Amino acid sequence: MSAVIFHVLTLFPEMVIQGLSPSVIGRAWEKKVISLDAVDIRDYTTDRHRKVDDYPYGGGAGMLMQAQPVYDAHRAVTGGKKIRTIYVTPQGTPFTQAKAQELAAEDELVFLCGHYEGIDERVLEEIVTDYISIGDYVLTGGELPAMVMIDAIARLIPGVLGNDFSAEEESFYNDLLEYPQYSRPEEWHGKKVPQVLLSGNHQKVTQWRLEQARQRTAERRPDLYEKYQEKQLLIRKLARHKRNNIHLVESLTRGCAEVLYSDIMLAGHSAEEHTAAEIYSAEGKRIAAESVLLYDRSCKTCMALAADMASGEAIAERLPADTELIIVSEPYLKELLKQRGYKVLGSYIQVLYTRKEALPVKHREICRLTMEHYPYVCRWYCNDGKCGPGIDDAYVRERIQAGAMYGAFIEGSQVGFVGIHSEGSLGMLFVEESFRGQGIASSLEAYAVNRMLEKGWTPYGHISAGNTASVKLQEKLGFYRAEKNYWWLEKTLANSTLIC
Numbered sequence: 455m456s457a458v459i460f461h462v463l464t465l466f467p468e469m470v471i472q473g474l475s476p477s478v479i480g481r482a483w484e485k486k487v488i489s490l491d492a493v494d495i496r497d498y499t500t501d502r503h504r505k506v507d508d509y510p511y512g513g514g515a516g517m518l519m520q521a522q523p524v525y526d527a528h529r530a531v532t533g534g535k536k537i538r539t540i541y542v543t544p545q546g547t548p549f550t551q552a553k554a555q556e557l558a559a560e561d562e563l564v565f566l567c568g569h570y571e572g573i574d575e576r577v578l579e580e581i582v583t584d585y586i587s588i589g590d591y592v593l594t595g596g597e598l599p600a601m602v603m604i605d606a607i608a609r610l611i612p613g614v615l616g617n618d619f620s621a622e623e624e625s626f627y628n629d630l631l632e633y634p635q636y637s638r639p640e641e642w643h644g645k646k647v648p649q650v651l652l653s654g655n656h657q658k659v660t661q662w663r664l665e666q667a668r669q670r671t672a673e674r675r676p677d678l679y680e681k682y683q684e685k686q687l688l689i690r691k692l693a694r695h696k697r698n699n700i701h702l703v704e705s706l707t708r709g710c711a712e713v714l715y716s717d718i719m720l721a722g723h724s725a726e727e728h729t730a731a732e733i734y735s736a737e738g739k740r741i742a743a744e745s746v747l748l749y750d751r752s753c754k755t756c757m758a759l760a761a762d763m764a765s766g767e768a769i770a771e772r773l774p775a776d777t778e779l780i781i782v783s784e785p786y787l788k789e790l791l792k793q794r795g796y797k798v799l800g801s802y803i804q805v806l807y808t809r810k811e812a813l814p815v816k817h818r819e820i821c822r823l824t825m826e827h828y829p830y831v832c833r834w835y836c837n838d839g840k841c842g843p844g845i846d847d848a849y850v851r852e853r854i855q856a857g858a859m860y861g862a863f864i865e866g867s868q869v870g871f872v873g874i875h876s877e878g879s880l881g882m883l884f885v886e887e888s889f890r891g892q893g894i895a896s897s898l899e900a901y902a903v904n905r906m907l908e909k910g911w912t913p914y915g916h917i918s919a920g921n922t923a924s925v926k927l928q929e930k931l932g933f934y935r936a937e938k939n940y941w942w943l944e945k946t947l948a949n950s951t952l953i954c
């Protein structure tokens with residue numbers, strides 16, 4: 455995977471370069487995690503005096519940017535390739551964190567910055583794919599909005615903010631605003647730092663912060679708070695069957711997924727009012743269930759739960775066109791998706807770790823992987839026919855850059871690894887054959903579990919059905935098994951085979 459490229463078509467390229475270079479974004483550019491390319495539209499005018507604007511037909515105040523230089527600048531950047539092109543304009547749809555996440559999944563983006571009274575409509579019709587505004591106010595040009603958007607998008611790209619899942623934890627990720635923060639000194643202008651923050655009790659600190667975030671959001675952003683409450687209702691409902699629904703619950707609580715369909719929300723019922731439909735587990739047990747479709751834009755993964763055939767149909771209708779992977783747990787939903795052109799990649803057993811206490815890690819030499827370890831992981835994980843669904847070199851690189859992979863070493867030499875998949879499950883466990891039987895695999899698992907616990911997550915994993923050794927290992931560590939089977943499906947016929 456090469457660096458994500460941001461092209462900016464502008465009359466002030468130096469403003470964009472100078473504005474973004476000194477920041478975290480500039481460092482990511484130096485590290486080649488992203489690439490920034492500011493193109494001077496004026497370089498593409500055919501006018502002798504380098505003019506790019508003219509009077510609007512029909513009269514009116516001010517000048518308009520002409521179609522030709524904008525079109526030619528765009529052509530020079532794209533070479534005729536279809537690249538998502540954003541016209542930053544107060545007439546666009548509002549820019550949001552969700553939009554930033556969506557755009558962060560692209561390999562290349564073009565930002566078109568207007569000036570004067572706007573741009574000739576005809577060129578916009580030909581090149582623009584998205585019209586986006588950063589707010590209901592009018593600025594003198596599109597450079598600042600483009601920079602705002604690039605900053606918000608780039609920080610979501612793995613490797614830009616360092617490698618500690620940093621972007622996955624703050625404001626908006628759980629639909630709440632950030633809690634208040636304090637630094638030294640303990641007392642300033644007669645105001646003391648809240649006692650709980652000095653207590654050293656992490657659980658209490660977390661609770662206090664959550665409560666503060668709730669209060670702050672309710673006061674400052676009642677619109678967001680309403681959405682938060684709605685999502686909490688759905689989480690509580692799904693969590694009644696935690697073993698079976700942990701993947702859904704975690705995607706929602708970690709703030710990774712948006713809800714594309716939910717009968718609870720659709721019906722506007724409270725959790726208590728809602729009568730759950732009933733479905734059957736793999737062993738024929740009755741399980742109350744509801745229907746829901748979640749979508750994690752960052753990895754183009756859907757997770758669905760369908761209480762009946764009708765909801766299955768409703769879910770299938772709502773799958774986003776760019777979905778790469780769908781995880782389902784009802785045989786009829788799997789069959790329905792197969793009829794609609796999806797292919798089953800594998801059948802899985804879901805396991806989850808519900809205890810809060812950290813696991814002992816016996817093997818001492820374990821650490822987070824960096825790109826230095828990328829060839830090792832690829833060698834063992836991608837090139838020996840053991841690649842999992844959607845797993846290739848680019849995926850491994852992305853996971854390492856996201857800080858989501860850990861390695862085991864013996865006297866400095868790597869002997870294995872484990873990782874957290876982009877949709878949130880624990881997996882990718884590997885230990886070289888000659889080093890097996892020494893507890894390295896369970897240490898790697900325990901290490902990853904502990905990192906997930908530190909984040910307040912409930913660790914869960916999907917184990918290939920039939921991999922009894924792995925199920926045994928998870929059970930030994932204290933994982934529980936879900937009652938249902940899970941299927942992973944993909945739309946296209948990719949050449950992936952299954953991992954254990």
Ligand code: ADE
Pocket residue numbers: 542543544586587588589590591592593594595596599
């Ligand atoms: N150009 C001028 N004002 C703007 C705004 N508010 N958002 C996006 N682009 C703009």
